[in-house]
Amino acid sequence: MNNSSVSYLESRKLVKRWSGPIPALVNTIVILAFFYATWWIFQDPRGLMRMYTPYVGYMVCRWLLILFIWVAYIFDFWPFKRSWLKNTHPLIKGAVLTLVSVAAMVILIKGFFVEILGNFGIAYFDPARLEAMGITDFYSIEYAAEAIMMFAAIASWLSPSWVVACENAPWQKLDQPARGITIAVVTFFLSMIVYFLTMHSHMAILFYPWQKFTAICPPYWEQFANTVSGNFHIAWIMCCTVVVWLFETIWERYPFNLIKNNALRRTTSFFGIIAIAVCLCFFLYYAQDLVWGETIRGTRRLMAPDWRWLHVGEMAIFWLVPSLYLAFYCNNWPTKFSRPVNVCIRTLLSAAMAAVVYIIYYKTSHLFLGTQKGFSHPQQFPMIPMIWLINIFLINFWFMDGWPGWKAVPKTEVELEEIKEEVVAHDVKWTPGLAKGLAVGLCVGVLFYFALISILPWIGDNFTIIK
Amino acid sequence: MSNEKKSISRRDFVKGAATGLVVGAFASMGVYSYTSSAYNRLPKIERKMQDFGACRSVRVTNISETSWFNNAHLIGDIHEAGGLLVNQYTLNWAPFANGKGSAKGSYDEGIGSIKELLPNDLQKAWEIQKKLALHPENPGGYSCLLEVEALDGTIHKYLLDTGWSYEWMENSFKREGIDKMLEEQQIEALFISHEHWDHFWGLPVTVKYDNRIPLYVHDGFYKEGLQYIKDCGYKGEMTVVDKPITEIIPGMALLKFDVPIINRVFGETSLAFNIKDKGLLLISGCCHQGILKFADFAHANLKYDNDRFYGIYGGLHISPFEDWDPKYDDLVISLGQWGFERIGCNHCTGHLTAKKFIESGYPVVRGTARFRSASKDYLGNGDKISFGC
Numbered sequence: 001m002n003n004s005s006v007s008y009l010e011s012r013k014l015v016k017r018w019s020g021p022i023p024a025l026v027n028t029i030v031i032l033a034f035f036y037a038t039w040w041i042f043q044d045p046r047g048l049m050r051m052y053t054p055y056v057g058y059m060v061c062r063w064l065l066i067l068f069i070w071v072a073y074i075f076d077f078w079p080f081k082r083s084w085l086k087n088t089h090p091l092i093k094g095a096v097l098t099l100v101s102v103a104a105m106v107i108l109i110k111g112f113f114v115e116i117l118g119n120f121g122i123a124y125f126d127p128a129r130l131e132a133m134g135i136t137d138f139y140s141i142e143y144a145a146e147a148i149m150m151f152a153a154i155a156s157w158l159s160p161s162w163v164v165a166c167e168n169a170p171w172q173k174l175d176q177p178a179r180g181i182t183i184a185v186v187t188f189f190l191s192m193i194v195y196f197l198t199m200h201s202h203m204a205i206l207f208y209p210w211q212k213f214t215a216i217c218p219p220y221w222e223q224f225a226n227t228v229s230g231n232f233h234i235a236w237i238m239c240c241t242v243v244v245w246l247f248e249t250i251w252e253r254y255p256f257n258l259i260k261n262n263a264l265r266r267t268t269s270f271f272g273i274i275a276i277a278v279c280l281c282f283f284l285y286y287a288q289d290l291v292w293g294e295t296i297r298g299t300r301r302l303m304a305p306d307w308r309w310l311h312v313g314e315m316a317i318f319w320l321v322p323s324l325y326l327a328f329y330c331n332n333w334p335t336k337f338s339r340p341v342n343v344c345i346r347t348l349l350s351a352a353m354a355a356v357v358y359i360i361y362y363k364t365s366h367l368f369l370g371t372q373k374g375f376s377h378p379q380q381f382p383m384i385p386m387i388w389l390i391n392i393f394l395i396n397f398w399f400m401d402g403w404p405g406w407k408a409v410p411k412t413e414v415e416l417e418e419i420k421e422e423v424v425a426h427d428v429k430w431t432p433g434l435a436k437g438l439a440v441g442l443c444v445g446v447l448f449y450f451a452l453i454s455i456l457p458w459i460g461d462n463f464t465i466i467k
Numbered sequence: 468m469s470n471e472k473k474s475i476s477r478r479d480f481v482k483g484a485a486t487g488l489v490v491g492a493f494a495s496m497g498v499y500s501y502t503s504s505a506y507n508r509l510p511k512i513e514r515k516m517q518d519f520g521a522c523r524s525v526r527v528t529n530i531s532e533t534s535w536f537n538n539a540h541l542i543g544d545i546h547e548a549g550g551l552l553v554n555q556y557t558l559n560w561a562p563f564a565n566g567k568g569s570a571k572g573s574y575d576e577g578i579g580s581i582k583e584l585l586p587n588d589l590q591k592a593w594e595i596q597k598k599l600a601l602h603p604e605n606p607g608g609y610s611c612l613l614e615v616e617a618l619d620g621t622i623h624k625y626l627l628d629t630g631w632s633y634e635w636m637e638n639s640f641k642r643e644g645i646d647k648m649l650e651e652q653q654i655e656a657l658f659i660s661h662e663h664w665d666h667f668w669g670l671p672v673t674v675k676y677d678n679r680i681p682l683y684v685h686d687g688f689y690k691e692g693l694q695y696i697k698d699c700g701y702k703g704e705m706t707v708v709d710k711p712i713t714e715i716i717p718g719m720a721l722l723k724f725d726v727p728i729i730n731r732v733f734g735e736t737s738l739a740f741n742i743k744d745k746g747l748l749l750i751s752g753c754c755h756q757g758i759l760k761f762a763d764f765a766h767a768n769l770k771y772d773n774d775r776f777y778g779i780y781g782g783l784h785i786s787p788f789e790d791w792d793p794k795y796d797d798l799v800i801s802l803g804q805w806g807f808e809r810i811g812c813n814h815c816t817g818h819l820t821a822k823k824f825i826e827s828g829y830p831v832v833r834g835t836a837r838f839r840s841a842s843k844d845y846l847g848n849g850d851k852i853s854f855g856c
Binding site for chain 1: 476477478479480481482483484485486487488489490491492493494495496497498499500501505506508509510512538539542543545546548549550551552553554570725726727728729731733755756757759760763784788789790791792793794796797798799800801802819822823
């Protein structure tokens with residue numbers, strides 16, 4: 001096996017430039033500085049470009065994320081040559097790959113969504129059309145940006161899912177760019193179907209009277225979700241997006257990689273991610289009801305079901321940040337135990353860290369990000385800064401090989417063989433001990449859940465994050 | 468050998484247990500969280516039923532509900548400045564404009580140009596500001612007069628909010644005789660619902676006629692807002708409302724909501740009344756907390772006649788820019804279930820919302836569309852509504 005037969009990200013080994021925690025600390029400082037500088041330039045409502053209107057900024061964040069995923073995961077950096085990736089300085093590589101992604105994003109948003117889809121298909125993708133029909137320019141742009149952004153939200157679940165869960169099947173043997181184009185087109189098409197099923201009705205309701213002849217209004221989810229808002233779908237779709245990456249990073253594709261049959265493993269992984277995401281989604285919604293009290297349909301902000309569904313997605317994103325940090329910059333710590341124990345510890349640790357990030361965000365974001373104080377301001381979307389930060393993680397880790405704390409070296413033959421073996425995990429086998437442990441663990445997991453939901457009302461009564 | 472077996476078995480047990488823990492927790496989340504039994508666990512809300520007395524009636528005179536005259540100009544200015552989170556004092560609107568353009572306004576520079584003229588020479592102050600401000604003809608303002616009849620027949624008068632444009636509010640006050648009421652100190656207090664430009668920035672107009680009128684503001688006011696109260700020439704007793712419920716007179720209470728609002732404003736106060744034999748009346752400036760949250764809070768905390776929701780008046784902040792969102796339909800669909808008998812809405816409720824309320828058959832009191840109010844779908848400038856009379 002040579003290292004051109006695996007993806008660039010799999011072919012490289014990142015080696016620390018300094019010992020101990022210094023690389024992680026240095027990268028953290030560099031990333032946060034870059035985050036804050038770029039936030040100020042592009043997003044901050046007090047800054048230079050002020051794209052956080054919020055949907056324009058949100059759309060950019062989301063599509064950048066997708067483009068990064070396409071460049072690194074779907075197209076495996078095609079058309080850039082492997083030799084260029086190996087030999088170019090990380091700063092130049094990071095800048096070039098980021099700018100290429102930005103250019104592709106602009107072409108996609110302006111060219112495809114606004115000019116083609118907006119002019120020849122669905123009017124609400126083109127702000128100029130909305131404005132010409134009498135909607136103020138601000139809301140014309142916001143509505144169009146929301147629609148384009150939601151498309152990206154769906155794609156940011158489906159695109160990586162095809163690589164991570166479906167292992168690129170059935171096109172895994174195609175060369176680039178055939179494989180990249182095929183997967184991008186297929187996931188784009190699937191995103192469009194999911195968009196029509198989940199968000200088109202939401203968009204139709206924005207325009208009075210409801211566009212009943214072109215969308216299902218009131219939508220089919222109204223009774224179940226207790227709202228006509230598409231935020232219900234944002235909740236589970238965002239959870240899917242997050243779970244894909246948990247599955248890929250801190251879970252090391254466990255437990256579905258225990259399945260040896262390729263088709264069964266891929267199918268189970270794809271739908272398993274959705275199932276886990278739905279579990280997470282329901283829990284995060286319920287957790288809010290336990291802390292803040294039950295929703296009242298028709299209310300606004302904190303007590304509204306539509307906002308609580310949105311906040312499910314926001315909370316999920318708060319979990320993704322420490323998970324990726326753990327995987328990228330802490331070498332997926334811990335690694336010394338067996339895979340299931342490592343996964344369990346990382347899950348608990350990253351969830352606890354997510355709670356810390358959540359608290360810090362709400363206590364301080366209005367001071368340094370220029371957002372509004374409070375949980376549920378209609379223009380308060382913590383997903384935007386969190387995804388902005390994740391985008392910078394990805395630029396740093398995927399495009400810059402973790403520079404300056406790390407450098408990329410080629411993997412050895414043995415290490416490349418290990419990757420191949422990783423597709424199906426071999427370190428967990430069915431034994432009576434495992435079965436017994438599993439039964440006990442399940443009981444403990446159930447108890448853990450009930451302990452958690454018992455403590456949440458108490459937390460709600462006794463802790464105030466925002467004063 | 469036996470030790471090795473034991474060790475392997477223990478290792479497998481731990482592997483299984485670690486897997487089971489995560490799987491068990493996620494499975495429980497999915498199976499239980501969104502079920503009726505999970506919701507049966509939620510504690511039942513104990514109603515506090517705070518008795519705040521009763522009044523006989525409340526009459527509302529709409530001094531001005533038109534906060535601005537052109538949506539495109541207002542939202543365009545906000546858009547140009549960087550969106551709905553930009554600090555309102557930097558938007559470069561009168562009376563805090565400095566002539567430097569969008570998003571380059573400054574409280575200190577703006578007030579510096581007119582401070583010496585406040586509160587007595589408002590015409591000159593506004594003329595100066597009109598030369599510096601973006602869209603100087605756009606400001607209007609929200610303000611209403613509340614006449615509360617006590618059970619003994621005494622009439623108590625209050626102002627809710629004081630509008631925005633000095634020019635427009637002066638004319639509106641004169642039209643409704645508010646200037647004289649203030650001069651004669653007939654009006655017992657001014658409640659500022661929240662710090663937004665269209666409810667608060669016209670404060671010098673009230674202060675001009677009565678600079679000692681008791682004033683109530685939310686404790687979320689920023690330092691610029693608190694300084695403006697001083698810079699207006701206000702000399703009276705100001706109450707910074709920091710309690711959820713403040714009783715004003717029997718049957719009338721000020722409720723405080725800590726809610727984040729656009730352009731950096733934080734917090735809204737609204738009024739609740741117990742109308743004898745009728746029930747609960749809710750009056751708001753913009754109701755950023757949401758009318759149903761307002762009602763729910765009152766339901767959980769206050770005691771009112773017949774345990775019944777009776778009336779609504781004010782801005783309900785649903786489609787102020789004639790924008791829309793599916794969540795607003797949640798309100799339109801749900802409001803009917805709350806049983807309000809008389810709905811007087813205007814201002815940031817939005818014409819689109821009023822249309823939808825009317826289409827849904829809700830008891831919306833229509834207006835006369837006078838004095839530049841744009842539609843008869845809701846109560847316009849100079850219109851009156853009575854509750855309990």
